[in-house]
Amino acid sequence: MKRKKYLALLMVGVVLSASIIGCGDSGKQTSEATSVSEADTPKESETEETEAVESEGGEREIVNYWHIHTNEEAKVEDELIAAYNASQDKYEVVGLSMTDQQKLIVAMSSDEGPDVIFTSNSNLTTYYFNGLLYNLQKYVERDQTDLSQFMDMALETCTFDGDLYGLPNSGGAAIQMYYNKDLLAAAGYNEPPATMEELYEMAEKITTVTSNGDIDVLGYPLFPFASARQELIYAFGGTWWDEEGNLTPQSEGALESLNTNMKFREQYGVEQVQAFLGTANTNRYTEQDMFFVGKQAFRFDGTWLPTMIEENNPDLNYGITLIPATEDYPELRGVSRYESGTMAMPVNAANKEGAWDFIQFANGYEGAKILNVGRGVTPARYDLLEDPEILAIPGFDVFIEANKLDNGINYPKIKDYAKYVSLIDNALDLVYNGYMSPEEALADLAEQCKGLE
Amino acid sequence: MSKRSDTRRKRTKNRRQNINGFLFASPWIIGFLCFSLYPLVSSLYYSFTSFSPVSQPVWVGLKNFENIFTDSLVLKALKNTLFMSLVSTPLNLLCALSLALICAKKFKARGIVRTIYFLPSVIPMIAGTMVWIWMFDPTYGVINNVLSKVGINGPSWLLDPKTTKWSLVMMGLWNVGTAMLVIMNAVQEVSSSYYEAAKIDGANSVQAFFHITIPGIAHVIVYQAILNLINSFQYFQQVYIIIRASGGNAMGLASGGPANSILMYPLYIFHNAFIYMDMGKASAMAWLLFIVVAIMTVFMTKATKKVTDELGG
Numbered sequence: 001m002k003r004k005k006y007l008a009l010l011m012v013g014v015v016l017s018a019s020i021i022g023c024g025d026s027g028k029q030t031s032e033a034t035s036v037s038e039a040d041t042p043k044e045s046e047t048e049e050t051e052a053v054e055s056e057g058g059e060r061e062i063v064n065y066w067h068i069h070t071n072e073e074a075k076v077e078d079e080l081i082a083a084y085n086a087s088q089d090k091y092e093v094v095g096l097s098m099t100d101q102q103k104l105i106v107a108m109s110s111d112e113g114p115d116v117i118f119t120s121n122s123n124l125t126t127y128y129f130n131g132l133l134y135n136l137q138k139y140v141e142r143d144q145t146d147l148s149q150f151m152d153m154a155l156e157t158c159t160f161d162g163d164l165y166g167l168p169n170s171g172g173a174a175i176q177m178y179y180n181k182d183l184l185a186a187a188g189y190n191e192p193p194a195t196m197e198e199l200y201e202m203a204e205k206i207t208t209v210t211s212n213g214d215i216d217v218l219g220y221p222l223f224p225f226a227s228a229r230q231e232l233i234y235a236f237g238g239t240w241w242d243e244e245g246n247l248t249p250q251s252e253g254a255l256e257s258l259n260t261n262m263k264f265r266e267q268y269g270v271e272q273v274q275a276f277l278g279t280a281n282t283n284r285y286t287e288q289d290m291f292f293v294g295k296q297a298f299r300f301d302g303t304w305l306p307t308m309i310e311e312n313n314p315d316l317n318y319g320i321t322l323i324p325a326t327e328d329y330p331e332l333r334g335v336s337r338y339e340s341g342t343m344a345m346p347v348n349a350a351n352k353e354g355a356w357d358f359i360q361f362a363n364g365y366e367g368a369k370i371l372n373v374g375r376g377v378t379p380a381r382y383d384l385l386e387d388p389e390i391l392a393i394p395g396f397d398v399f400i401e402a403n404k405l406d407n408g409i410n411y412p413k414i415k416d417y418a419k420y421v422s423l424i425d426n427a428l429d430l431v432y433n434g435y436m437s438p439e440e441a442l443a444d445l446a447e448q449c450k451g452l453e
Numbered sequence: 454m455s456k457r458s459d460t461r462r463k464r465t466k467n468r469r470q471n472i473n474g475f476l477f478a479s480p481w482i483i484g485f486l487c488f489s490l491y492p493l494v495s496s497l498y499y500s501f502t503s504f505s506p507v508s509q510p511v512w513v514g515l516k517n518f519e520n521i522f523t524d525s526l527v528l529k530a531l532k533n534t535l536f537m538s539l540v541s542t543p544l545n546l547l548c549a550l551s552l553a554l555i556c557a558k559k560f561k562a563r564g565i566v567r568t569i570y571f572l573p574s575v576i577p578m579i580a581g582t583m584v585w586i587w588m589f590d591p592t593y594g595v596i597n598n599v600l601s602k603v604g605i606n607g608p609s610w611l612l613d614p615k616t617t618k619w620s621l622v623m624m625g626l627w628n629v630g631t632a633m634l635v636i637m638n639a640v641q642e643v644s645s646s647y648y649e650a651a652k653i654d655g656a657n658s659v660q661a662f663f664h665i666t667i668p669g670i671a672h673v674i675v676y677q678a679i680l681n682l683i684n685s686f687q688y689f690q691q692v693y694i695i696i697r698a699s700g701g702n703a704m705g706l707a708s709g710g711p712a713n714s715i716l717m718y719p720l721y722i723f724h725n726a727f728i729y730m731d732m733g734k735a736s737a738m739a740w741l742l743f744i745v746v747a748i749m750t751v752f753m754t755k756a757t758k759k760v761t762d763e764l765g766g
Binding site: 009011014101102105106108109126130131132212214271274275276277278279281282283288416418419421422425426429430433435448 | 476477479480505506508525586587590591592593594606608609610611612613614615699707708709711712713723724727728729730
């Protein structure tokens, strides 16, 4: 009987200990962290204030870096980390591939999070408005960081209320037009279209259907969906927001784009087009990708596509050119969403000095080059635009030309951005499936947007 | 005197046994308090606050609940979830019952048949959903290929708002193995003497099914119905995977599928918590869901108790 009691007491002790260890914090008050206060000035050495962790050798301070890349791209991050660690002996960066955004958010809001994160400019806005980012402006001013080599638009994506909350290591008009040369040649065209009107004319000639009425080759660039909802709208002069961040759900250009879109769909059958797009979506970026197998004539896609084409169908005869604009808006040639890859510091970073040191390296000439060349993304620095290794990446001449045209459209810095795009997607789905006309859907969207911040 | 000391000894023994029993149960109790009750009570508090990842919760009273009732997407999510509950639950039960009746019979290869029907239940949900996404492909998917052989032009299952939920219902029917096993065991426990007596009285198999089998397994069917109903209100994984897998579908992360046709209530809670970072509203939505499910469960239990009592379950 006594043995049973002791056993029971032992089990209680084990469970209690496990609960206390699991639930306990390391002494940091995370719930009190709201925004960075003016008094929170970074010092020359913060080792006496931060809880910087030493590495096992006891010499270097650990800096935890979480990025979003996997497979081959993760190897590029490893190369960057190795280069940084070899360049100095004060800090040691430890990298982790963290693709789960929810886990990242939970970690950033606790004291178990990273010191540096890699994220896109669209996520950066969300993190900023939720108080998850540390203001880097004071570090920049303290260290007199040379920002002159960063492109203005790239810096703009990391700036909120006049202060920098990250540094960009890649940036640009992320999407341009890929086209299948063989399909164009078969339809009698030697050059890609220079205007959206020409593109539509070519699309009609190139699109073929089977005896069942199913679409065999799609001429109009309705896929990927994200491009159809952004670049295909922008090319007609449409916008979803203006430069001040005001929502513009009923722009004339958006309406014109959607009407053209529906004209094409109705010509070949709304259901048939949706069936083709459904298959295209299922096989996106695989061996059976519709563009890779020659079933898609035009494709608005990103800098990463040549690498994927090389892996899946190196014999594909394709070209890259600027996204056309309409005859009414020729100045919009090459228009695209502006995307940047940014490194930022969570507000609860344990080693802020180490984090800042790594951010500066990773976004300097050497670090940014490793990332840009390795991942095939356009640089955010002027001094990298003439680098021969950068220019040698397939298609970069077109993307760099697009950057120089300065037609990138930045994401709006509004609190309810995620909600707004969700409403846009919903409205466009209703249009594409024929449930609402473009006019009705955009009017409905405008109504639903009232009250968004 | 000896009687008193006997009683005292008995009480001491009982007390000791109670203490030992409590001590043995205490690991679970501690776990429940720390990892279930505490988060539950915390979320109730947070549902009355404005709360984001790094800010202190600020008391806002009923504002989150008011917000829920004026949010059109909440209504949409509820409608979608109710569709799954009211359509998927009875269909799943019917399918499980049919398979259970087949597997309860004695025939050759019965074991293999049971295994085949149960196998989908042990396949990881993510892997299974990815396979279904391929099967639903409008052009190359096996479902539309089979339909085309009989002259039917299959729809874009996961792209057309009209068919997305029915796709989920089909996926659910594939996964009734566990319910099938439970019902099958209940069927096998119905005494064969009832069937023999019924046969002597001239009852055919259909009459025997409705008057003997169904009353005999009514309690299990009710239990499965309640379980399925509760599960249908927590429908999350499959829609999350389908939406993420078609990542090119949307500009943003808070997608509910084509025209929000598969925006389920738990998924919308998730969007509010981790994409819009409105933890207060997400907590309020979760508590509302708890209340709705609790009411439905009580109602169902009371309504079906009468039926099972009458049927002699």
